[in-house]
Amino acid sequence: MARLLAAATLAATAGAFLAPAPVSTPVVVRAENSEAFPFLKRPEKLDGTMVGDVGFDPLRLAEVQVDLTYARGAEVKHGRIAMLACVGFIIQEYWHIPGADYQNFKPLTAPWTVPWAANLQILMLAGAIELATADKTYGETPWDLGFDPLCFQEGKSKAEMDRLMLGELTNGRLAMMAFVGMVIQTLLFDKPLMDMHM
CATH class of the missing domain: 1.10.3460.10 (Chlorophyll a/b binding protein domain)
Known part of the structure; x- marks a missing residue:
């Protein structure tokens, strides 16, 4: 009985490698949300590299700044x-x-x-x-x-x-x-x- 159980386990494991690979679907990466307003998208220029940047720009002023x-x-x-x-x-x-x-x-x-x-x-x-x-x-x-x-x-x-x-x-x-x-x-x-x- 033990041999039969071991053989079944090995067969199941081997079957996992022989099974066809699942078709991958493209994953859409969502933009990171603002730390200040988690329900809003972080403005593109406010990427968190500046000290104190928490993505707070409700008036979108960063978009007009060069x-x-x-x-x-x-x-x-x-x-x-x-x-x-x-x-x-x-x-x-x-x-x-x-x-x-x-x-x-x-x-x-x-x-x-x-x-x-x-x-x-x-x-x-x-x-x-x-x-x-x-x-x-x-x-x-x-x-x-x-x-x-x-x-x-x-x-x-x-x-x-x-x-x-x-x-x-x-x-x-x-x-x-x-x-x-x-x-x-x-x-x-x-x-x-x-x-x-x-």
């Missing part, structure tokens, strides 16, 4: 400005030099309380910084403007720098949304941001 490093440079710059703006918004409302006569604690109307020449100086300084750093901002590494007085980048590997870049991008994106929320809340309620008596 080079995405320009868009990344603009995103990094706007994120940094938004982080500073969020801090400035809160400082304007809650921190004041003792003894100074503050008549306006509202951040949205503060630019109109100083002479036009002061605003012009700020605009000219921002323009000078923009012109001086344009080639670095929109270059291969848009986050690196050569400003590192504390030598923070020194001795860091590419993986460590990518992790830091992702952190800056994430905080910048959050700050951009937070600043919009701060402005909307201030316009709607006309009260300090952390005023509990709305």
